[in-house]
Amino acid sequence: RSDPLVHHGRHFGRTIRTFYRIQPLIKNGLTRNMKLETGRITEAELLPSELVEHRVFRQLLDLSPGLEERLSSGTDRDAFYAADMLTRGIDSARADDTKSLKSVLVDWITPHGGFLSPPIQRNVKTDRGFHHPRTGELLCPVNLDWDDPKVRKDLASGNLVPSGDLWPRFLYSGYEYDPSNPWSGLFRSAILVSAYRHVFTSPSSVSGKSAGRATRSCNARIHGMKTVTAPSIAYIATQVRFGLSSCASFSRTDRVTDSEYFYNLIVELLEDPEEQNEVSDLLMWWNRQIFPTYLSEGRTVHQESVLSKIKERRRRLLLEEAQNANRGGSVDNPAIQPDS
DNA sequence: GTACTGTAAACGAACGATGA
């Protein structure tokens, strides 16, 4: 089996930071940790960017049990190796998600009971992006009018390249933007929820098929994830944006998708202290969408099934005991245990 | 033009969880 760090890297990339350079993160984090522990600096003295990086570093250590000890007792070579394994995990998870979202996105943007005209191929991306009316409409920045033929033409020809700081329409609930309230429906679209479920609570949970069907533990359960994180929303939005685009290969900095910039902007917005009221509402909304319906207080489908069988058996035994008592007998059955 | 290198996607096998 591969190093557990690869496994931790997968979850780190999906839920904490997907575009971070891990080697400098670890190197700077260790140095900063030492200074903080010896009292040479305090957290209050850190620059805002250093504080953010340090929090990300602490989140990494929390996510990966044993990593802190491994880094502090190891050599530079060990730290380099750990960074390499974590990066491998981040990249492989992103590649797998990119691949699996590529085809299912077509289903999600197809009108219910209808079809796309012209059709979009599931495994080819050249006809997506601004070359197709449906993907173009969803990717079109909200400050541009997709119904304007000149805008469509310029976007399709590449004369007009929207940068990452222009929110595309697919981020909004109902794909509708309200200029008077920019937060209204932002990051609450159906396609984002579907993609989130696809990645974190299994592809079959999107259509609700998992309710009566055997499934392996989903990513969220494997990694003990109980709540939606702000960076995970940014990660999904970035994946959906890439999936809708016509770009064939994922690159963090290419001019067309501008993925890293787009991702960082969302993370910055969602971690901005001045936006915390809206963000807290947003995260509450996401947790209602993703976790209460699927994780069922952290129990697996199998555990739920076993629990219901135990309850049913207990009910029958209690009934038998009552009947026997009525007949004058008694039952001393060790199988009857109080609820735990 | 060719060889080399790096990166991402595609593919398939292994593994584990699950219900029948």
Add this chain to the structure above:
DNA sequence: TCATCGTTCGTTTACAGTAC
């Protein structure tokens, strides 16, 4: 016990960039 499904991971393939 078996078939199925979802996740992970290793390998292969394709492609772009660079050096010579």
